Amino acid sequence: MSAGSLFADHALLPGGWARDVRLAWDAAGRLTAVQPGATPEPGMPRAEGPLLPGMPNLHSHAFQRGMAGLTEYRAEAQDSFWSWRSLMYRFALRLSPAQLEAIAFGLYVDMLEAGYTAVCEFHYVHHDTDGHPYADDAELARALLRAAQRAGIGLTLLPVLYQTSGFGGAAPAEGQRRFIRSTASMLRLLETLRPACEAQGARLGLAPHSLRAVPPEALRDALAGLAAQDATAPIHIHIAEQTKEVDDCLAWSGQRPVAWLLDHAPVDARWCLVHATHMDADEYRRAAATGAVAGLCPTTEANLGDGLFDLPRWTVDGGAWGVGSDSHACVDAAEELLMLEYGQRLSRRQRNVAATAAQPEVATALWLSAVGGGAQASGRALGGLAVGQQADMLVLDAAHPVLAGLEAPQMLSAHVFAAGRQRPLAQAYVAGRKTVDAGRHPLRAEAQRAFVQARRELLAGGA
Numbered sequence: 001m002s003a004g005s006l007f008a009d010h011a012l013l014p015g016g017w018a019r020d021v022r023l024a025w026d027a028a029g030r031l032t033a034v035q036p037g038a039t040p041e042p043g044m045p046r047a048e049g050p051l052l053p054g055m056p057n058l059h060s061h062a063f064q065r066g067m068a069g070l071t072e073y074r075a076e077a078q079d080s081f082w083s084w085r086s087l088m089y090r091f092a093l094r095l096s097p098a099q100l101e102a103i104a105f106g107l108y109v110d111m112l113e114a115g116y117t118a119v120c121e122f123h124y125v126h127h128d129t130d131g132h133p134y135a136d137d138a139e140l141a142r143a144l145l146r147a148a149q150r151a152g153i154g155l156t157l158l159p160v161l162y163q164t165s166g167f168g169g170a171a172p173a174e175g176q177r178r179f180i181r182s183t184a185s186m187l188r189l190l191e192t193l194r195p196a197c198e199a200q201g202a203r204l205g206l207a208p209h210s211l212r213a214v215p216p217e218a219l220r221d222a223l224a225g226l227a228a229q230d231a232t233a234p235i236h237i238h239i240a241e242q243t244k245e246v247d248d249c250l251a252w253s254g255q256r257p258v259a260w261l262l263d264h265a266p267v268d269a270r271w272c273l274v275h276a277t278h279m280d281a282d283e284y285r286r287a288a289a290t291g292a293v294a295g296l297c298p299t300t301e302a303n304l305g306d307g308l309f310d311l312p313r314w315t316v317d318g319g320a321w322g323v324g325s326d327s328h329a330c331v332d333a334a335e336e337l338l339m340l341e342y343g344q345r346l347s348r349r350q351r352n353v354a355a356t357a358a359q360p361e362v363a364t365a366l367w368l369s370a371v372g373g374g375a376q377a378s379g380r381a382l383g384g385l386a387v388g389q390q391a392d393m394l395v396l397d398a399a400h401p402v403l404a405g406l407e408a409p410q411m412l413s414a415h416v417f418a419a420g421r422q423r424p425l426a427q428a429y430v431a432g433r434k435t436v437d438a439g440r441h442p443l444r445a446e447a448q449r450a451f452v453q454a455r456r457e458l459l460a461g462g463a
């Protein structure tokens with residue numbers, strides 16, 4: 001990598017829009033200067049449109065991109081998350097390391113073209129198809145690292161601890177055999193993966209899958225083991241996504257999932273509570289106060305019929321949040337924000353719900369909050385266009401018909417709310433390196449071919 005600089009007529013800084021901004025970064029891709037009201041140096045590269053901070057995608061199961069579009073039919077009289085999950089398991093059971101790498105590579109290239117400059121990979125398919133560990137226990141995790149490296153996207157790798165099929169230590173189901181590991185084996189896996197992650201600048205964390213998949217002692221031991229390796233590592237957990245999960249947790253412990261977690265785990269700013277859809281007023285207040293990030297996945301939550309997160313109730317207590325594309329039925333940072341805001345509008349019968357007195361432009365408010373929460377959940381310096389943060393940036397295509405002639409904040413509004421399925425994004429930079437130009441990733445054709453081939457093979461395996 002090499003140092004670089006860029007001049008933007010309009011740039012979205014953490015405090016809001018600024019004019020005539022000169023940015024510079026060092027050879028490691030860290031911003032060393034962000035100066036509004038500057039004059040461009042002679043020959044300095046100029047952004048063709050408004051400059052935005054790149055969006056960290058805080059929740060991804062890469063392999064599920066291969067089954068996007070395959071579960072949109074009636075399989076039961078009343079389809080649910082749980083019938084979707086049984087189809088997902090059948091898919092997960094057939095996946096080879098090469099297929100995972102191809103699907104993830106195609107997905108990550110797509111993400112970069114869609115406004116995501118980093119991804120948190122919640123990785124739970126660990127073992128060979130028969131449920132035995134690979135000769136290299138990190139085989140599938142390494143496939144993800146290679147895919148991210150090749151695409152040029154930043155990565156937070158979150159190997160998933162998965163031990164039981166339900167609350168109270170229910171034995172894992174046969175369909176979960178590729179996910180299961182002991183706590184000791186998980187801690188060894190983290191040690192194995194650490195050098196490879198460090199070599200490519202990826203952050204390594206841990207994801208206890210959910211309270212239904214990780215018994216209390218395992219949760220406690222895994223967190224202690226993780227803290228001994230890296231006391232600031234990110235910790236992500238699926239929580240309170242479905243009402244059945246809430247009911248099962250109540251039956252098991254007498255407490256709702258988020259309340260149980262807050263009482264039994266050291267939840268703080270390292271944590272990302274993925275979904276957290278079903279919380280009562282007390283849980284909203286207590287969870288927001290921990291400093292944990294709410295990991296919202298609006299299009300997946302809509303696709304799976306999870307329910308609606310109550311954003312104002314979370315932010316009134318200062319709660320941090322970010323967005324993830326999760327199952328990848330949709331891969332587009334702007335569309336997640338649109339779906340999030342529209343869910344709030346529909347449930348409250350109001351408009352511009354995420355806007356604030358300080359930031360009345362709703363798309364700007366949404367974008368800045370999601371970058372901040374996404375950065376925190378990533379455990380990496382991705383917190384926007386500020387000195388010390390990584391130069392992860394997007395340039396809006398100011399000449400695109402949807403945006404042309406608008407003011408910079410309106411261009412972002414049009415990108416989020418009016419672009420339909422077009423993507424008026426011209427460039428993406430990761431750590432100061434241009435990974436997308438004229439809306440295209442240079443490896444797009446190759447990545448798409450590999451993706452289609454892998455999916456064809458998986459489908460030929462029979463459903």
Ligand SMILES: [Zn+2]
Pocket residue numbers: 059061122238274326
């Ligand atoms: Zn998930």
